Amino acid sequence: xAETSRLPTPVAESWDWxxxxxxxxxxxxxxxxxxxERGRVRRRRIERAKAVCRSxxxxxxCRRYALRAEEQYGVWGGLDEGERNRLIATRRQxxxx
Ligand code: SF4
Numbered sequence: 001x002a003e004t005s006r007l008p009t010p011v012a013e014s015w016d017w018x019x020x021x022x023x024x025x026x027x028x029x030x031x032x033x034x035x036x037e038r039g040r041v042r043r044r045r046i047e048r049a050k051a052v053c054r055s056x057x058x059x060x061x062c063r064r065y066a067l068r069a070e071e072q073y074g075v076w077g078g079l080d081e082g083e084r085n086r087l088i089a090t091r092r093q094x095x096x097x
Contacts, residue, residue: 017061022052032074046080053078067091 018024023031031049033042053059053075063077070088073081 014065017058017065020058021062022056023049026052028074031076046075049075050078050080 030045030052033045037045053062056062056078059077061077063079065071066076066079066084067087071084076084079087
């Protein structure tokens with residue numbers, strides 16, 4: 001059976017923040033890397049996505065979700081994949097209090 005404990009519960013309230021995201025009417029390509037995107041083009045797209053996130057009223061909700069769900073792709077809550085992966089790795093190495 002798949003391990004699902006790290007996924008958010010399917011409760012409407014836990015997803016409500018998405019209705020207020022600054023990206024809600026934007027194309028997903030602004031936040032997710034198209035296939036074969038590399039180098040400067042990729043970095044610039046990610047920076048543009050992060051700029052949208054910086055003005056987003058639900059940035060912290062979005063970031064919390066993405067870290068908890070360990071989203072593998074895209075910019076969420078102002079963090080790209082590499083930034084989230086480093087935070088997740090640090091969290092795993094930190095003993096629970
Ligand atoms: S923080 Fe960024 S990715 Fe998350 S809802 Fe806001 S604009 Fe969208």
